[in-house]
Amino acid sequence: MAHPVLSWMDRRLSKPYIHEDDNVKYVTTTSGYLGFRLTGEFNDTAGNCEVSWPLNRQILDWSEDDNIIAEYGLKREMLFDLVKPGEKLGTIRSELAQELGLREDVPVIATANDKAVEVLGSGIKDKDTIMISLGTLISSMISRDRDHEKAVNFFPTLAAIPFQYVYESNVIRRGMWTVSWFKNLIGEELTSHASKMGISEEEYLNLQAQEVPAGSDGLITILDWLPYPDKPYRKGVMLGFDNRHTKFHIYRSILEAISLNIKNNIDDMLEELNEDINEIVAIGGGAKSDLMLQILSDTFGLPVHRRAGNSSASKGAAISVYKYLGIYNGFYDAIDHTVKTEKTFHPNSENHHFYQNLNDNVVKKAREHTDEILKLTFPIFG
The missing domain is CATH 3.30.420.40 (ATPase, nucleotide binding domain)
Incomplete structure (x- = not known):
């Protein structure tokens, strides 16, 4: 080399x-x-x-x-x-x-780029279905049969099916990484409690955070742990602490921030396209969390499907091989035979209306105020 x-x-x-x-x-x-x-x-x-x-x-x-x-x-x-x-x-x-x-x-x-092959492996083939990838970088993608020039709120990329395209919404940098960051802050205490119950650390956090009400008793998280280069002053923010709040409130607030943030990114993309969706497929490490997927379902007011298997990207690569070998009659037939849903989460209507109100009246407006403070702290702390 x-x-x-x-x-x-x-x-x-x-x-x-x-x-x-x-x-x-x-x-x-x-x-x-x-x-x-x-x-x-x-x-x-x-x-x-x-x-x-x-x-x-x-x-x-x-x-x-x-x-x-x-x-x-x-x-x-x-x-x-x-x-x-x-x-x-x-x-x-x-x-x-x-x-x-x-x-x-x-x-x-041959397959395609990583997110495109995830779309294939997650079984996204209908116009009204969107994939949300809950990894370190959180993104969402829809599948389309035409390219799109001059997109503002999404990135049109080549699909893993020739002459098809996937549109990727704006992303959340260090998305599920924020959960790992928080787990490390808790440290040995979290490991000890989870070990005593014979469950993973994530399962323990999810179990405890399920008891926290929607909205985390007013604790709002803004996910800017890794800002975009054009807004380097932005930092992660948590607003609204009082004596009610525990570490499990913080954890749930992070999950709610992820859900609300990706919803707003998706809404921006769909508004530009003048389109709607009616179901979600969640993949990636964060999709293992029942609580995360229920919050997503409640936020969007839509069913959220978790696919069977550990890696949609690997499944997408396998589908490309099936197509080449002629085991199935093309990409879509391979999807029908190999992509299965493990569990579907349905929205709680009361929580959905709550999240709508919280998003419209608080979350979407928060950066208007926090940006001005962070612009003052950035020259001091970087």
Whole structure:
């Protein structure tokens, strides 16, 4: 390798490639690099070539105009060949097959970018269903059959089904990470109580926080533990403490903040599209929490489905393989046969109306006031 792999968080990835090292012969994505290491072939998935790549989205291949390619700091001979999701990248290298104890003719199949393959694996195929991914980065995505230019409140990205698209709402940075941060603050006390009950720390917190009323007795959390670069002054905020509040109020308030924040992001996207949804699929580590999903259901006033299995991304990758091998009749048939719902959460109407009122009259207005204070503290504390 002539240059280290750049993390997706590296700011340089938001700009076209700059050729500074003549030892660099090829420029590719992480999926292209991994595919090369697996197969020895210079192929990549078109479904992972977003933003700073000279991709013609109409044909899912590189632009045929050398001038356009040059605008991205590249030459055609520097780029891997592209295949579509659900097609073959190559065959696993013989020496690698021997090392792993595999047959030497095992094909390696292309998928797409991480969130797009999660959408596929979560079974999102209807226009009125949205996926919420409850991970360190919390995002939500809908599936559509057309691209969208000049979006303001969402990011249109390539789907894991060729010539389909997924729209990603604005995200929550350090979303479920905030729960881990809070668990670490409690420390050994949490571990001890959970151990005595024979349950996980998350289960213990959820069990105790279920007894806290909706709204956490007035404790409001604003989730800016990692602000966006254009608003560096923002910090995480908790408002409204009094003698009623316990650590379980804090925990529930964090979950409610996640739910209200992602709802507002989704509402912004749907308003721009002039569309609605009528059900939610929740995936990721946070989807293991019954309390989190019930709060989501109450916030949106919609049913929330938790899928069976541990990884929607892995399921999406498997569906791409099923399609290639012809085990099922295409992507949608594979979804119907392999994606199952483990549990569905239905909204409590009283809680739904409460959260609507809280969101409209408090949460949406909070940053108007906290921003002004944080602008004063930022020069002092950074």
